[in-house]
Amino acid sequence: MMKNVWARTERSRQAWLTIAILLVLWEAAVRTLGIRDFLLPAPTKIVREFFAQPGYLLLQSLDTLATTMYGFVLAVVLGVAAAIGIVYSRFLDRTLYSLLVALNAVPKVALAPLFVIWMGTGAMPKVAIAMLIAIFPILIDTVLGLRSTDPDMLDMARVNHASRFKMLWKIRFPNALPSIFAGMKVGVSFALVGTIVGEFVAGESGLGHVILVAQGGFDTSTVFVALALLCVLGVVLFKAIEVGEARFLDWHASQRT
Amino acid sequence: MPRFLEVAKLNKVYRAADKPIHALQDIDLHVEEGEFVCIVGPSGCGKSTLMRCMAGLEPITGGKLAMRGQDIHEPPDNMGVVFQRDLLLEWRNILDNVLVAAEFHDLDRRACVQRARELLDLFGLTAFSDRFPRELSGGMRQRVSICRALLLDPQLLLMDEPFGALDPFTRDGLNAELQRTWLATGKTVVFITHSITEAVYLGSRVVMMARGPGRIADIVPIDIERPRGLEVRETAAFAAYVARIRDTFRELGAYKGS
Numbered sequence: 001m002m003k004n005v006w007a008r009t010e011r012s013r014q015a016w017l018t019i020a021i022l023l024v025l026w027e028a029a030v031r032t033l034g035i036r037d038f039l040l041p042a043p044t045k046i047v048r049e050f051f052a053q054p055g056y057l058l059l060q061s062l063d064t065l066a067t068t069m070y071g072f073v074l075a076v077v078l079g080v081a082a083a084i085g086i087v088y089s090r091f092l093d094r095t096l097y098s099l100l101v102a103l104n105a106v107p108k109v110a111l112a113p114l115f116v117i118w119m120g121t122g123a124m125p126k127v128a129i130a131m132l133i134a135i136f137p138i139l140i141d142t143v144l145g146l147r148s149t150d151p152d153m154l155d156m157a158r159v160n161h162a163s164r165f166k167m168l169w170k171i172r173f174p175n176a177l178p179s180i181f182a183g184m185k186v187g188v189s190f191a192l193v194g195t196i197v198g199e200f201v202a203g204e205s206g207l208g209h210v211i212l213v214a215q216g217g218f219d220t221s222t223v224f225v226a227l228a229l230l231c232v233l234g235v236v237l238f239k240a241i242e243v244g245e246a247r248f249l250d251w252h253a254s255q256r257t
Numbered sequence: 258m259p260r261f262l263e264v265a266k267l268n269k270v271y272r273a274a275d276k277p278i279h280a281l282q283d284i285d286l287h288v289e290e291g292e293f294v295c296i297v298g299p300s301g302c303g304k305s306t307l308m309r310c311m312a313g314l315e316p317i318t319g320g321k322l323a324m325r326g327q328d329i330h331e332p333p334d335n336m337g338v339v340f341q342r343d344l345l346l347e348w349r350n351i352l353d354n355v356l357v358a359a360e361f362h363d364l365d366r367r368a369c370v371q372r373a374r375e376l377l378d379l380f381g382l383t384a385f386s387d388r389f390p391r392e393l394s395g396g397m398r399q400r401v402s403i404c405r406a407l408l409l410d411p412q413l414l415l416m417d418e419p420f421g422a423l424d425p426f427t428r429d430g431l432n433a434e435l436q437r438t439w440l441a442t443g444k445t446v447v448f449i450t451h452s453i454t455e456a457v458y459l460g461s462r463v464v465m466m467a468r469g470p471g472r473i474a475d476i477v478p479i480d481i482e483r484p485r486g487l488e489v490r491e492t493a494a495f496a497a498y499v500a501r502i503r504d505t506f507r508e509l510g511a512y513k514g515s
Binding site: 150152155156157158159160171177251 | 338346389
């Protein structure tokens with residue numbers, strides 16, 4: 001039993017070990033070379049910085065997490081709905097899809113100031129940017145997934161008198177799930193990027209705001225604390241999607257090891 | 258009294274870029290209720306196209322195609338289809354894969370569970386009803402798809418090379434099972450294959466198709482007593498049928514240039 005646990009955790013043990021070694025090297029380099037804090041703080045200094053104001057930093061993290069989640073959930077709902085429309089309507093395919101692909105070529109980060117002008121500096125523009133950046137991979141992958149349904153499968157449904165809705169819900173959608181999850185994995189990371197960009201330009205709260213304020217005061221240690229927290233957020237969000245994937249795609253070849 | 262399945266002067270032409278492709282030309286075929294008709298022919302002879310027309314999946318270009326006097330424009334009621342591939346839904350267990358036919362038809366699932374279990378039992382799949390398709394062999398998967406096609410007790414069963422992808426042992430077993438099921442239920446079966454042996458073993462009549470354009474070359478009634486055990490294939494009468502069909506195909510040039 002013990003041996004079993006040991007064997008199963010081999011991959012994560014290797015990952016943690018790599019991180020630990022890098023941190024030790026970092027700490028050693030900063031100390032021996034006498035690098036000053038405002039250039040590159042040592043890991044221990046960053047940890048101490050976190051414990052100087054843990055409540056504040058966690059609150060800002062939660063703020064960023066909430067904005068990201070709102071943006072991401074909106075992106076999933078709107079992206080999947082738009083993809084269904086595009087797959088079923090030639091008109092939407094020619095208009096909306098072409099338009100969105102063209103819009104995708106615009107660096108969406110550059111639109112952030114525009115949203116602040118339109119929506120002010122509250123949570124709204126941040127959610128909007130997160131959503132806008134996250135929606136593209138989700139939409140494009142969902143369209144691909146819905147379109148790549150086996151035509152024979154749809155014939156099988158047709159000879160059984162399935163309605164269009166049932167073909168969508170019972171055949172196309174489950175078939176597209178692996179693609180949708182792939183899009184969501186990319187999308188959730190993009191949503192976090194969008195949130196930080198929003199916090200940079202719309203300010204007031206969140207880890208992006210923390211970074212901006214700390215930068216103003218050459219408080220490099222706090223910048224690193226915020227970066228570390230962002231890293232944790234990113235990993236947690238990505239893992240959450242993976243858990244969902246393992247739960248809903250247990251039938252799919254990608255989930256078998 | 259209209260024929261059970263009537264195909265008269267059926268034509269199917271595909272519009273291709275350069276010139277139209279005549280997939281089926283003047284097909285005449287009448288199927289009586291309770292018959293087991295096998296359609297055999299080389300690749301490209303249009304046998305799958307003919308089945309797709311019968312299933313209402315493909316519009317015909319000309320002629321008549323009717324089931325009990327009703328023209329077939331869309332998939333008719335009272336018809337089950339078994340495709341070349343099993344087309345099981347990987348995310349559903351075996352029982353739910355059979356019941357999907359009822360769900361598509363907007364029927365109450367619960368009312369069909371009993372029937373689904375009986376069918377799975379008939380095909381020796383009871384132990385697998387809550388397993389998933391990936392856990393089953395190719396032969397078992399195709400059995401499940403037959404159960405799905407039979408769930409709503411259709412009068413007509415269309416089968417498009419259902420055992421083509423299976424190994425010979427599994428294929429023999431399924432041929433015997435299919436015959437047994439047919440004898441027990443008296444359904445009308447149209448069975449497409451490119452195995453002459455399989456066609457003669459299963460069919461009451463064997464319809465031979467030729468290609469370029471797809472047409473019926475000959476129809477051979479098979480007068481061998483039922484139930485036919487697998488060993489019937491070693492008899493002289495069986496061999497004579499196979500030889501006759503093979504000779505006709507040879508005369509038609511089916512073995513050349515493919």
